[in-house]
Amino acid sequence: MSSVLFTEHATQDGHTVVEIKLNAERSLNALTLDMIDAILPQLDAWEADERVVAILLDSAGEKAFCAGGDVVTLYKAINGEADPSFPERFFEREYRLDYRLHTYRKPIICWGSGIVMGGGMGLLNASSHRVVTETSRLAMPEVTIGLYPDVGASWFLNRLPNGMGRFLAMTGAQINASDALYLGLADRGIASHRREELLQQLTSATWGSGEKTDAHGVVNQALRELEQASKAEFDALETPIRHFAPLIRELMDHDTVEQRVAAVLAVESEDKWFSKAQKTLAHGSPVSIRLIHEQLTRARHMSLAEVFQAELALSVQCCRHREFPEGVRALLVDKDGLPGWTYSTVGEVEDHFMDALLASPWPDSPLADLK
Numbered sequence: 001m002s003s004v005l006f007t008e009h010a011t012q013d014g015h016t017v018v019e020i021k022l023n024a025e026r027s028l029n030a031l032t033l034d035m036i037d038a039i040l041p042q043l044d045a046w047e048a049d050e051r052v053v054a055i056l057l058d059s060a061g062e063k064a065f066c067a068g069g070d071v072v073t074l075y076k077a078i079n080g081e082a083d084p085s086f087p088e089r090f091f092e093r094e095y096r097l098d099y100r101l102h103t104y105r106k107p108i109i110c111w112g113s114g115i116v117m118g119g120g121m122g123l124l125n126a127s128s129h130r131v132v133t134e135t136s137r138l139a140m141p142e143v144t145i146g147l148y149p150d151v152g153a154s155w156f157l158n159r160l161p162n163g164m165g166r167f168l169a170m171t172g173a174q175i176n177a178s179d180a181l182y183l184g185l186a187d188r189g190i191a192s193h194r195r196e197e198l199l200q201q202l203t204s205a206t207w208g209s210g211e212k213t214d215a216h217g218v219v220n221q222a223l224r225e226l227e228q229a230s231k232a233e234f235d236a237l238e239t240p241i242r243h244f245a246p247l248i249r250e251l252m253d254h255d256t257v258e259q260r261v262a263a264v265l266a267v268e269s270e271d272k273w274f275s276k277a278q279k280t281l282a283h284g285s286p287v288s289i290r291l292i293h294e295q296l297t298r299a300r301h302m303s304l305a306e307v308f309q310a311e312l313a314l315s316v317q318c319c320r321h322r323e324f325p326e327g328v329r330a331l332l333v334d335k336d337g338l339p340g341w342t343y344s345t346v347g348e349v350e351d352h353f354m355d356a357l358l359a360s361p362w363p364d365s366p367l368a369d370l371k
Contacts, residue, residue, distance in 0.1 A: 002023060003024045003032060003035050004020060004021065004038045006018065006019070006020060007019040007021070011053070011202070011203045012203065012204050013205075013207055014051070015051055015052070016051045016052045017053060017055070017056060017203055018042075018046055019057075019058065019199070020039060020056070020057045021060055022057075022058070022065070023059070023060045025059075025060045025063070025064075027067075028064035028115055029064050029120070030066065030068050031094065031119040031120070031123070033073075033094075036093045036096075037093060039097060040093070043100055043101075043104065047106060053107075053215045054218070055104075056109045056111065056198075056202070057108055057111065058113075058195065061114075062192070063114045064115035065115065066119055067115045069118055070090065071147075074086065074319060074328070075329065078324075078325045079325060087315075088366070091150075091311075091316060092366050095308040095312055095367060096370075098308065099304065099305070099370055104128070107129055107215050107216050108126075109127065109128075109129040109198070109223070110126075110129065110130050110131060111133075112132050112186065113132070113136055113192050113195070114133075116132075116136060116139075117138070117139045118141070118142065119151055121149075122150070122151025123151075125153075126152060128216065128219075129188065129220075129223060130187045131186065131189075131190050132188070132189055133190060134177060134189075135192050136177045137174050137176065138174065138175045138176075139175065141172035141280070142288060143171070143280065143281070143284035143285055144280060144331055145327035146318070146323035146327030146341070147288060147315070147318055147324050147327065148169070148291040149292065151311075152304070152308065153165075153169070154298075154302070155304055155307045157296065158299060158300055159184070160183055160185075162248065162252070163248060163249055163252025164183060164245070164248060165296065166260070169292045170261070170264070170292055171264065173280070174276075175241055176237050176239075177234060179241035182241060183241060188226075189227055189230060189233075190230045194226050194229070198222060198223070198226055201222040201225070202218075202219070238273075240271070244271075244273075247267070250263075257289060257290060257346055264277070264278060265278055265281065285339070285341050286341055286342075286346045286349050287323045287343060287349055287353070287354075288323070290346055290349045291318075291357065294354065294358060295310070295311075305371060309367045309368065312366065313361060313362075313365065316361050317356070317358070317359065317361060320361075322342060326341070
């Protein structure tokens, strides 16, 4: 069975709403190179097709929209068990897909229900209409595997207020739908059982024709109505991000990354959400924590294209050094939970090691054509 399903839904006025369904439920719809290579040419064709008015990006199953990228195959390629060119090809194609979604002319509705992590966050945040449900759990947990938040996170985390992006990156903290809406990491909160109702509204809508077509307006109206009807499902959700926002601002208001780490770990709290964030930070990769600081700082004033070019260089370099494969080994391959990090603390990470990771592997980026 195909790992991506494409379905065209005819509207009542002769247009088409296209559905892209990630179809790898057993792997929590983790994004593979085959998925990416199937989706990209379809996006080009649909953008040129006047019949197509909108795209719905969703997934099979209830547990996850997309739990990340295909890091196990990356691990195998790094260790000589798969094509050694795979990491560069995978990241280049993944970032091309994310950039394509960011810059797409037609509305793309991403139904981010269940687990939305790593590569899934890249897809969600690249879409024009980002929907979360009462089951959504969003995170960028790369600090646990010796990587850093990529897939455009250098762009969207940098746009969060009061150091929140740095905190989420350093701690891998999960956020729910209410907090995602509060932070601006999602646009609409809609009950998970209303997905089919959304599709029905889109196919029964009047889309207009020619210059009178306002596809984004039609999508907004449908999502607005469903959000209004979904309020009860979100009333019971806790909002730890909103609750801890003043404290997080204070914790991130330090001059060095070492000071920020120490400040977070020094907090005495019995709150389960905050304690889990502290634990993840304490056990995360010191190299990742430094990379997060360096990449967010460097990318602050970059264009979207420059962000993906910088991330591609850094991600490929991470595959050429030991921290990332060691993190994947400990968490996802051997699953012993005992990564042998290159350095014990953030303060021990040497500048020459960071310089090697942050240097571009090529004179010209494979994504130099992004504008």
